[in-house]
Every structure is written in structure tokens, then in C-alpha cells.
Amino acid sequence: MSKLIADTEIEIPLETFPIHKDTDPAQRNEWKQPHRIILILIGLALVGSAIFFLRWDWLPNYGDLILQGLWRTIWILCVTVFLGFLLAVPLGLAQAAGPAILAIPARWFCTIIRGTPLLLQLWLLYYGLGSLFPQYPWIRGSELWPYLRQAWPYAVLALTLSYAGYEGEVMRGAFAGVPKGQLEAARAFGMRRFTILRRIWLPQAIHRALPTLAGEAVLQLKSTPLVATITVVDLYSVASRVRQDTFITYEPLLLLAAGYLVITGIIVFLFRRLERLVPSRLG
Amino acid sequence: MTVSDAVSTDPLQPQSAEQAEAIHVWNLHKRFGALEVLKGVSMTARDGDVVALIGGSGSGKSTFLRCINFLENPTSGVIRINGEDIEMVSDGAGGQYPANRRQIERIRSRLGMVFQNFNLWQHMTLLQNVIEVPVHVLGMKRDEAIAIGEQLLERVGLSAKRDVYPAYLSGGQQQRGAIARALAIQPRVMLFDEPTSALDPELVGEVLKVIGDLAKEGRTMLLVTHEMKFAREVASHVMYLHNGIVEEEGPPEELFGSPKSERLKQFIRTVS
Ligand SMILES: Nc1ncnc2c1ncn2[C@@H]1O[C@H](COP(=O)(O)OP(=O)(O)OP(=O)(O)O)[C@@H](O)[C@H]1O
Ligand SMILES: [Mg+2]
Numbered sequence A: 001m002s003k004l005i006a007d008t009e010i011e012i013p014l015e016t017f018p019i020h021k022d023t024d025p026a027q028r029n030e031w032k033q034p035h036r037i038i039l040i041l042i043g044l045a046l047v048g049s050a051i052f053f054l055r056w057d058w059l060p061n062y063g064d065l066i067l068q069g070l071w072r073t074i075w076i077l078c079v080t081v082f083l084g085f086l087l088a089v090p091l092g093l094a095q096a097a098g099p100a101i102l103a104i105p106a107r108w109f110c111t112i113i114r115g116t117p118l119l120l121q122l123w124l125l126y127y128g129l130g131s132l133f134p135q136y137p138w139i140r141g142s143e144l145w146p147y148l149r150q151a152w153p154y155a156v157l158a159l160t161l162s163y164a165g166y167e168g169e170v171m172r173g174a175f176a177g178v179p180k181g182q183l184e185a186a187r188a189f190g191m192r193r194f195t196i197l198r199r200i201w202l203p204q205a206i207h208r209a210l211p212t213l214a215g216e217a218v219l220q221l222k223s224t225p226l227v228a229t230i231t232v233v234d235l236y237s238v239a240s241r242v243r244q245d246t247f248i249t250y251e252p253l254l255l256l257a258a259g260y261l262v263i264t265g266i267i268v269f270l271f272r273r274l275e276r277l278v279p280s281r282l283g
Numbered sequence B: 001m002t003v004s005d006a007v008s009t010d011p012l013q014p015q016s017a018e019q020a021e022a023i024h025v026w027n028l029h030k031r032f033g034a035l036e037v038l039k040g041v042s043m044t045a046r047d048g049d050v051v052a053l054i055g056g057s058g059s060g061k062s063t064f065l066r067c068i069n070f071l072e073n074p075t076s077g078v079i080r081i082n083g084e085d086i087e088m089v090s091d092g093a094g095g096q097y098p099a100n101r102r103q104i105e106r107i108r109s110r111l112g113m114v115f116q117n118f119n120l121w122q123h124m125t126l127l128q129n130v131i132e133v134p135v136h137v138l139g140m141k142r143d144e145a146i147a148i149g150e151q152l153l154e155r156v157g158l159s160a161k162r163d164v165y166p167a168y169l170s171g172g173q174q175q176r177g178a179i180a181r182a183l184a185i186q187p188r189v190m191l192f193d194e195p196t197s198a199l200d201p202e203l204v205g206e207v208l209k210v211i212g213d214l215a216k217e218g219r220t221m222l223l224v225t226h227e228m229k230f231a232r233e234v235a236s237h238v239m240y241l242h243n244g245i246v247e248e249e250g251p252p253e254e255l256f257g258s259p260k261s262e263r264l265k266q267f268i269r270t271v272s
Helices: A002-016 A034-053 A059-097 A100-115 A118-135 A152-177 A180-188 A193-230 A235-246 A250-276 B061-068 B101-108 B126-136 B142-155 B171-183 B201-216 B228-234 B252-257 B262-271
Strands: B021-032 B035-046 B050-055 B076-081 B088-090 B096-098 B111-114 B189-193 B221-224 B237-242 B245-250
Touching (some): A100 A152, A118 A193, A152 A193, A180 A193, A193 A235, A193 A250, A193 B126, B035 B061, B035 B245, B050 B228, B061 B189, B061 B221, B096 B101, B126 B142, B142 B171, B171 B189, B201 B221, B228 B252, B237 B252, B237 B262, B245 B252
Parallel strands (some): B050 B221, B111 B189, B189 B221
Antiparallel strands (some): B021 B035, B088 B096, B237 B245
């Protein structure tokens, strides 16, 4: 029963955000075909029966907590994807075109981040770095101390570095993949090196990387529950809380799955909008 | 003379032809490692000249053209553009590179290069391609650049395609767009590197027509080409390059009509 429900929950976002690229008008009307309508009706029936037969009476008590957790998951995701990407650009550029003194450390960074479990990185930062700080009076006395005592800065740092490590590699490939002629044309017209980067190289590299970046953002979303292990209360930890308090297991997890699916759908949708800004037939 | 003095105010008109030296190259050498590709090439292009470079594959035509805007650093020799000597410093390994990057960038922005593979920027529409350098290199106002860009696109017959991305254009359209992009910088000299050799035969004509029109209106141009008939029509001076040396040069009638060197005779026979 519960497995079936999970399946129908999947049905909704995946159908709304089809994988195939150029959606022509004929495809947009596909959901009106008879077999689709039947599937949608079955899906609605399953959702309806889930609402009807399963226990949701705990929901009102945890409404606020769920919203808080949802909000925290979303902002951690957005902030770390954004900051991680900002780091990934120089990491990729250094590897693709930088001098050895920059390229080698960048490659090491990406290799280490990608080669070790995120959980380990998170714990090393929180339990390792976090436990070193209090030993230094000047850190305890600093303005940053109120933040350094909390868990979320370590969560944000670890997830940011993780995204930067993976995306640094992606951006390296994307930078290197921009055809030489594109950059040569810019040089031939007297563009300065930074202008070339800003106007030609980076936009084309990002466009090449976007489909991968979208996938990685979804993976990042699914890494966020790890922050619960260092006491950050995100969407996932709310489900655990409900289970501990009420001994209800399935329903919170189903709700959780639905929540992550919806966020995934939103990520895919937003990235697809971004991709549409430039035609897909590059180079 | 400074660079800006040489620019006429009307971008669609070529500079008044005072027969000043636009490009002067003397004894240019270029080697790639052990391979010496250019072995002392000299050339002078005055305003209004159309210099055609012909020669077999691997003779160094592209390399010569690319040395002029320093896409390749010449190994030795003198290059003077717009009356400005380009200072070079030794790299300590037998080569040299420009002493002042800003000077190179300034000079490049006065030379309109057209590539064999068009190299229009793929993430920009045609009009965006055309206004990119005026706005972001030459500091022109966007409105002004757009007005000029639209006129240029009309001239090359691409008004209807202004908002289209290069990937959706034919090769001939892309190359005409690339010519418009080069014209938009109000170049002192246009540099063409085999502008038609990546095109399907039926598209060659439309591009040659645009280039021919530019020659007629007195544009200064340097043209690497395999189209002998076209070179003969539009060029004021033809240089035949063989193995990095100018084997023979002169007015087109002479060069094609009564070639002196045995190699050129054979070359003309094989390409026509
Ligand atoms: N970046 C480079 N590194 C090493 N060798 C090069 C490089 N660029 C060109 N060469 C060599 O220099 C020689 C001349 O090349 P170039 O491209 O100037 O010839 P070309 O006359 O333009 O020939 P084509 O008609 O085939 O375009 C060739 O042997 C080529 O292999
Ligand atoms: Mg060539």
C-alpha cells in the first residue's frame, strides 16, 4: 500500500517536468490522452486513500516544525549551491587554464572532496574544527563566536565545499569544452582577458554545465539530511522527531518523500527555465 | 598618428584613402619549435589596398595573417600597424612576446578578422554578436551600436536574422554575419582567412559578393584565399607564398597572366 502511494507521488513532479528537451506544443497536450487521464485518476485515488486510511492526526501538532524544517532545508540548499558554485568557477578555471601553482591545489581540493564521504567532511568540520575553536580565547572573544558555537555554520561550510568540489570538476570540463575559436575570436577583436571570461567564456561554460549542475543540485538536496547528524533541524529531522514522539513511522516518511520530490521538481523546473534562456544548440 | 585619428566618423564608409601605410611587415619569421613556418616575409598594405595571399596548404598563409594581429607571436621581424611599431620583448627561449598587452588589444580592435569557421559567438544572437565589440571593447553606447549594427546586417542581407542564434543560420549567413561583426568595429584593415573554404559550394557566391563589394568601396583588406578567380578580380596586389617565403608577388594580371616562377605556374595549373 504505502509503496504504491510513494509511486504515485513520484508521478506528479516527473510528469510535470518531462526529461526530454525541446517540448513542442503537441507534447504539451499529451496529458490529455486517455491513458494519462486514467493514470492521473488512479494517482488521485491513491493519494485520497492515503489521506483517508493512514493516520494524519499528528500533523497539526507538528505543522510549525515541519515548515521550519522545510525552510531550513531549502535555504541551506540554496545558500550552499550558490556559494559552492561561486567557488566552483575559480576552481574549474584554475584547472582548465590556470598556472600550475593554482591548478594543482584546485585539483587536489576537488579530488579530496570527491574522494571522501560528505558525512566524514561534515563531522571533521563540526567535531574537529568546531572543538578546536574554544581552546583559543581570541576566537571565543571574537564577534564570530556566537555563530561558531552553533551547528549550522559547519553544515553550510561542509555542504558548500562539497558542492564546490564536485562542481569545480564539472566547470573544469565546461571551460575546457568551449571551442577555442570562440575565445580566439574574442582575442582577435581586442577583448581584455577578464572581458573574455565575463562575456564569452563563462557564459558558454555555464550553459554547457547547466544540465549537470541541475542534477548535482538535486543530489545536494538529498545530501542535506546529513546535517541532522550535527543537530541542525532540517526537514528530515522533523520526521525523526515525529517518530520518536508518536511512534508513527510511515506517514512522516511519506510526507518527507513528497516534500523532497516537490523540491526536486522545483529545482529541475528552475534550471530548465535557465537553460531556455539560450538555445541548446551550442557550438 | 594615433589610432583614433585614423577612424572616419561614418562607420559605413571606409576611411578616406590617403595611401597611408595601414600595415607594414618586414622580414617576419615564425617558428613552431623546430619547424620554421615563415622565413622572412615582408609586406606593405596601404589604405585601399586589397592584398591577396595565395599558396598551397601549409605554406604559412594563416600563420602570417595571425601574426599580424598577434594571435601568434612572431619569432622575429618588424610589424607596424597604423604607423605604430609594436614593441616586443624576448622570452629568453628564442621567441618574443608583445611588451604591452594594452597596445596589442588596441591594435586588434582596429583589425576586423574574419575566420574560416566564422567563430560567431554561439550564445549571442546575430545582432548581439555585431554590437559586442563596439560596446564592450570600444565603449560605444548600446543604442548607437545597435543602430550601426542594424545597418551593417542590412548591408550583408541579414536584417531578418538579427535575433537569431548562429546555430540556426547557414554557413553563408554565419560568414556574412561574421563580416558584419568585423565591420562594426570600423576596422582600419579587414583580415580574411579563407572565408569561403568551410562553405558548401552553393554558399560561396553570397559571401564573395559581400567581400567584393567591400573591395569596390575601397576597404583595405588582407585576404587569404583559394579562390583564384576571385583574387584576380578584387586584389590590387597578390602574394604567392611557398614554404614560408614569398615566391612571387605583383599585380594580379601579371601574377596570374605571366607567372615567372615554375612553382607558381604549377600552382595556378593545379588550382584552376
Ligand atoms: N600552433 C601551431 N603549432 C605548431 N605548428 C603549427 C601551428 N600552426 C600552424 N602550424 C604549422 O605551420 C605550417 C603552416 O600552417 P598554416 O596554417 O599557416 O598554413 P596555411 O598556408 O594557412 O595552410 P592552409 O591552406 O591549409 O590553411 C603547417 O605546417 C602547420 O602544421
Ligand atoms: Mg590556413
